[in-house]
Amino acid sequence: MSALTESPAVSRASKRARNAANPAPKGPKESPLARVGAMTVMLVFTLYFLIPIWWLFIAGTKSSGQFTSTNPLWFADFNLFANIGNLVAYRDGVFLKWMLNSALYAGAGALLATLFAGMAGYALAKYRFPGRELLFNIVLGGVLVPATALALPLFLIFSQVSLTNTFWAVFLPSLVSPFGVYLTRIFAAASVPDELIEAARLDGAGEVRTFFTVSVKLMFPALVTVFLFQFVAIWNNFFLPLIMLRDETLFPVTLGLYAWNSQVNQIPELRGYVLIGALLSIIPLIILFLLLQRFWRNGLGAGSVK
Amino acid sequence: MSAPALPAADARSAAPRSPAPKPRKIKVAHPRAIAVFIVPFAVLFTLFYLIPIGYAIYQSLLVVERDGTFGKATQVFGGLTQYIAVFQNGPFWESIGRVLAFGVVQVPVMLGLALLFALLLDSPLLRGKRFFRLAFFVPYAVPGVIAAIMWGFLYSPNLSPFTALTSNISFLSADLVLWAIANVVTWVYVGYNMLIIYSALLAIPTEIYEAARLDGAGQFRIAWSIKIPLIMPAIVLTGIFSIIGTLQLLAEPQVFRTFSSAVTSTFTPNLMVYSTSSIPNVSLAAAFSVVLALATFVLSFSFLKFTQRKEGK
Numbered sequence: 001m002s003a004l005t006e007s008p009a010v011s012r013a014s015k016r017a018r019n020a021a022n023p024a025p026k027g028p029k030e031s032p033l034a035r036v037g038a039m040t041v042m043l044v045f046t047l048y049f050l051i052p053i054w055w056l057f058i059a060g061t062k063s064s065g066q067f068t069s070t071n072p073l074w075f076a077d078f079n080l081f082a083n084i085g086n087l088v089a090y091r092d093g094v095f096l097k098w099m100l101n102s103a104l105y106a107g108a109g110a111l112l113a114t115l116f117a118g119m120a121g122y123a124l125a126k127y128r129f130p131g132r133e134l135l136f137n138i139v140l141g142g143v144l145v146p147a148t149a150l151a152l153p154l155f156l157i158f159s160q161v162s163l164t165n166t167f168w169a170v171f172l173p174s175l176v177s178p179f180g181v182y183l184t185r186i187f188a189a190a191s192v193p194d195e196l197i198e199a200a201r202l203d204g205a206g207e208v209r210t211f212f213t214v215s216v217k218l219m220f221p222a223l224v225t226v227f228l229f230q231f232v233a234i235w236n237n238f239f240l241p242l243i244m245l246r247d248e249t250l251f252p253v254t255l256g257l258y259a260w261n262s263q264v265n266q267i268p269e270l271r272g273y274v275l276i277g278a279l280l281s282i283i284p285l286i287i288l289f290l291l292l293q294r295f296w297r298n299g300l301g302a303g304s305v306k
Numbered sequence: 307m308s309a310p311a312l313p314a315a316d317a318r319s320a321a322p323r324s325p326a327p328k329p330r331k332i333k334v335a336h337p338r339a340i341a342v343f344i345v346p347f348a349v350l351f352t353l354f355y356l357i358p359i360g361y362a363i364y365q366s367l368l369v370v371e372r373d374g375t376f377g378k379a380t381q382v383f384g385g386l387t388q389y390i391a392v393f394q395n396g397p398f399w400e401s402i403g404r405v406l407a408f409g410v411v412q413v414p415v416m417l418g419l420a421l422l423f424a425l426l427l428d429s430p431l432l433r434g435k436r437f438f439r440l441a442f443f444v445p446y447a448v449p450g451v452i453a454a455i456m457w458g459f460l461y462s463p464n465l466s467p468f469t470a471l472t473s474n475i476s477f478l479s480a481d482l483v484l485w486a487i488a489n490v491v492t493w494v495y496v497g498y499n500m501l502i503i504y505s506a507l508l509a510i511p512t513e514i515y516e517a518a519r520l521d522g523a524g525q526f527r528i529a530w531s532i533k534i535p536l537i538m539p540a541i542v543l544t545g546i547f548s549i550i551g552t553l554q555l556l557a558e559p560q561v562f563r564t565f566s567s568a569v570t571s572t573f574t575p576n577l578m579v580y581s582t583s584s585i586p587n588v589s590l591a592a593a594f595s596v597v598l599a600l601a602t603f604v605l606s607f608s609f610l611k612f613t614q615r616k617e618g619k
Contacts, residue, residue: 030429030430030431030524030525034431034525034526035431035432038426038429038431038432039431039432039433041422041426042423042426042432042438045419045423045442046438046441046442048493049441049442049444049445049493049496049497050441050444051467052445052456052457052460052493053444053445053448055456055460055467056456059459067465068464068465071467072465072466072467073467116346116347116350117347119342119343119344119346119347120343120344120346120347120348122343123339123340123343123344124344127334127335127336127339127340127343128334128335129334129337129340130334135344135348139351142351142355144546144550144602144603144606144607145355145359145599145603146550146553146554146599146602147554148554148556148576148579149362149554149595149598149599149602150354150355150358150359152362152579152583152588152591152592152595153358153359153361153362153365153592153595154354154358155583156361156365156588156592157357157358157361172350172353172354173354175350175354176347176350176351176354176355178351178355181347206339207336207338207339207342208339208342208343211339211343232446232447235449236449236450236451236557238449238450238451238556238557238560239556239557239576239580242560242580243580243583254449254451254452254557255451257451257452257455258451258455258557258560258561261455261458261561261564262563262564264564265564274455275459278452278455278456281449281452282447282448282449282452285447285448285449286444286447289443289447
């Protein structure tokens with residue numbers, strides 16, 4: 001098991017070493033049958049994973065007339081930009097408002113959540129103080145508490161202080177990431193050497209300044225991972241906005257599209273807007289994952305093997 | 307499914323196995339800095355985790371009393387009244403049974419696929435690994451609600467691109483809709499679980515395989531006898547998060563209610579919490595929440611203990 005407790009830096013090094021060795025694997029040759037079998041499995045599942053998204057993209061490029069009358073998996077007249085234009089214009093651009101809301105809830109929420117979790121995880125890893133293990137165990141218990149179980153009591157509490165149906169009702173609860181504390185603690189323990197903190201102390205830097213100038217850089221992969229997964233959790237969150245928000249202009253995009261989708265029977269034109277809206281709503285997350293993948297894959301590795 | 311957050315996998319810390327050493331007198335260095343680091347998180351955690359949990363428990367102990375049928379309603383302490391109501395509530399147990407059946411099938415299928423893909427990615431058998439890794443992960447970027455809306459269209463007999471299939475098999479019927487939802491959840495989360503397992507595989511130094519290779523072990527043998535045992539912690543982790551997700555099913559069935567009348571307001575436990583709270587009977591809904599959170603906790607904790615015992619053999 002010792003292999004699994006290495007520091008992330010070491011595991012990255014061994015990965016690199018392996019990639020270098022890859023062109024000439026030693027040992028018995030793999031049979032061509034196994035290669036063909038493996039490739040077949042992967043290609044079949046590639047279709048399974050990508051066809052729905054391909055279909056959504058194609059559907060987004062069609063006019064409502066051609067949506068049912070043409071091949072669902074291939075282009076007809078290319079109406080993508082006209083469709084986007086219509087969607088954005090519909091009801092004074094409420095869709096854009098939803099996208100901005102989602103970006104704000106998830107972007108600002110995840111950023112602050114990462115900061116708070118990173119500081120707490122760092123302190124748990126690098127300082128000794130009474131109650132440290134107790135605190136960590138309570139936070140670990142928090143990882144097991146599902147967010148949906150908290151939504152109803154939060155609603156009851158917020159309605160007593162008149163905070164329901166406000167921006168804060170969705171924003172404030174998303175600032176807590178127990179998982180972030182867990183991950184940053186492990187990562188800080190493995191990748192921020194005590195000697196470095198000592199050196200910063202000798203140079204006269206305060207503890208807080210050391211954290212923000214030195215330690216944060218070393219913890220960067222873990223912080224990006226926490227940010228990204230908190231971002232996704234908030235972006236995908238459904239139950240909390242569903243029970244907190246009545247005012248359409250506060251909706252995140254998931255709740256807005258859900259609301260439209262449940263009115264399709266009364267207002268059939270909404271079907272086209274739901275489809276093109278769904279397509280647009282997944283693009284920001286895909287871009288974010290692509291931009292940050294170098295970092296979060298390392299961070300993810302650290303969390304899962306410990 | 308709820309947050310994609312990982313793990314309480316740190317089994318060693320999660321389990322109350324190691325009692326803290328006798329509290330010796332420690333002189334705490336840098337107390338101010340520690341406070342600066344800890345306090346913001348601690349305050350938020352208290353406000354938005356601990357207090358709501360406490361409040362749910364408190365609320366679940368109340369009952370509403372009315373003066374006559376239309377009289378003024380007042381909340382009074384009712385002891386375990388709500389919990390008795392929970393245990394006598396047939397639809398609630400049906401919904402629990404439904405998500406358990408769902409979990410028993412969906413979780414092993416999803417994790418089995420994730421493990422298979424991760425092992426293939428880690429083997430020398432594949433070309434184009436980057437592409438596959440990305441293609442399989444893309445669905446994770448699709449929020450559960452959006453995925454459910456999309457698949458709802460794909461299942462519909464008249465809108466689906468696969469009319470040959472959907473006109474013969476009615477995926478949205480009472481018999482199949484649960485498994486139609488299982489497919490949506492699997493589609494979204496396989497790639498995510500695959501990546502967790504795959505990053506655990508990458509952390510194994512290759513030297514470990516060399517002896518096995520010299521002995522003539524093939525890829526399959528190496529995967530089975532060396533890799534899988536070494537990545538067990540990652541598999542357990544994905545298992546726990548899948549169990550939590552299963553019991554929390556809400557967004558997908560809620561969306562499917564617009565596509566299929568077979569999905570009722572009592573289809574999953576969380577839907578029951580939602581519909582009960584909007585009747586409104588918040589005390590009963592709070593009791594449902596508490597029972598559900600406890601069930602989640604007990605189930606994931608026993609899964610952890612069970613797999614640890616197996617490993618220890």
